[in-house]
Amino acid sequence: MNVKHFNTRSISVKRAVLGFSGWPDAGRIVEHTLGEFKRGIPHEPLADWDMDGFWHAESTRPRITVHHGRIRDLKWPVYHFWIMNPETSPPILLGAGPEPTIFWRPFVDQLVELLRGWECEELYLLGGLYDHITHEETVVSGVGQDIKAYNQLHALQCHRTEYQGPGAIHSSIMTAAHESGIHCLAFWAHYPFYLSGRHESLMARLLGILGQLLNLTIETRHLTARWERRTQDIEETIQKNDDLMEMLESIKKGQVRRPFFGESSKVVRLDEFVKRREESPFNKDP
Template identity: 25%
Template sequence: MSNDSGIFDGRILVVAFEGWNDAGEAASGAVRALKDSLDVVPIASIDPELYYDFQFNRPVLAGDDDGRRQLEWPGAVVYAPVSPGIRVDPLDDDGGMHAAGSGVGNLYLLLGTEPSRSWKAFTGELIDAALASGIDGIVLLGSMLADVPHTRPISVFVSSENPQVRSDLGVERPTYEGPVGILSVVGDAAEAVGIPTLALWASVPHYVHNSPSPKAMLALIEKLEQLIDVTIPRGDLVADSAAWESGIDALAADDEDMAAYIEQLEQARDTVDSPEASGEAIAQEFERYLRRRGDGRGDKGDGRGPDEPWRRD
């Protein structure tokens, strides 16, 4: 997939929400990493009283640099570049801590928590902020629990509801039907007002769903770099990703059932990835895999279904 679409040469809003769409905190973690490497300022936010049930999404106490505690409320914030349109040359960056490339000055961010109620009004506020900022396209980041092995590269499924984006980038139209998260609502509202959208979904191994997945965060960052002329610093993510994988390896070494299950996932993934694999061979391998998982170990864990089933990009 290459970026041949002029849509992604303009102002792009990258969106992620904590909650149902954020398995392993991969989507929100990727946008936080991007926020830390950009010079951005908040330009819009929503009133949490209107959209959150605080018994479900509770405010938290956090200390600042001076040791003072303050309340942080759930919400959603839109960030804009301090210097819109600026290009940052990698050679101008000291220490490699800042994003670089011609797309840096066109990146806007939306980071928040999935709301508890009034989704239409919530989405309307965010779309109004996007229109006021002259956003040309929206990239929706999500992560889902899936039957994938932690030992293989994290799959990122890329899709779009927009015919022009699909044609320009050679991506698929999503076919999922069923319950959705706030990302789908935001995407639908954006397309309705003429803002084209693209969705990136990372697959997180469901058997480690309780821990953040830096490997999935990296996969989303790398896919985003393919779409936009921007280089995003990795920081500690590479080392954290290796430690995450090693930690799961250690757990599997002490659990024969887990090790056997991971081996099944690896065989299925390798069959799909093999150059000589035909569609029929892939289908047969997954039929065998599905029969083997009849003991229930293929369950998605916490029930937080994705907006898209697992697909390989």
């Protein structure tokens, strides 16, 4: 394991928040949320994990900077860890980087080894997925492995789902964490498939969830204000596009109420939404 540590003192962090870029980060919602999370809390770099051996060039490539015909910078895929030091709460481990594209099992084994070495007891994973919903909805669903997780997701008013299809690294991490005695929850932000750019309402919702879990007060009023302004722009764009108006009306008519944890109503199947998104004419090449 090629991990560069920036801190030589003994580290003990009971709680960790991890996110991954790429396939499990629709609309870059996780990237934007964790960026906002970092800005609001003092933090310091803990370690960089060189992901050599866990990626291939078909899906991930090193990032280069060329200036005046010369290569000025070359950055290989790295997973970064920081220590968050909130004033009113114990330290928190934050991790972010690309989702591995090969050798998931060795990656997960090594990740759990790192977490256990840092004495992590609670792990919260963030993800984003595209969904057939409108921008008027703010939907976050949750996944847990035991009754404690179920009760937490119920208290947080997360939507519950069933899904059968391609998985993200989150599922592998959750399974390994559960087997290692690390309590783990995953939260998935549902990003409207026709949007692009920041979704401040979803960001605020995810930050609110993290605040409750980590006993933190995280300011989100500026995000809510930005989303209100962005919503006005979105509505103006929709009014000028008959095809988009028709599509949104179709989505609204086909919506099924999404039950929360603790409710006995029908569970929403994400695979149906994924299938519908793939079949949508707005997602086909010209």
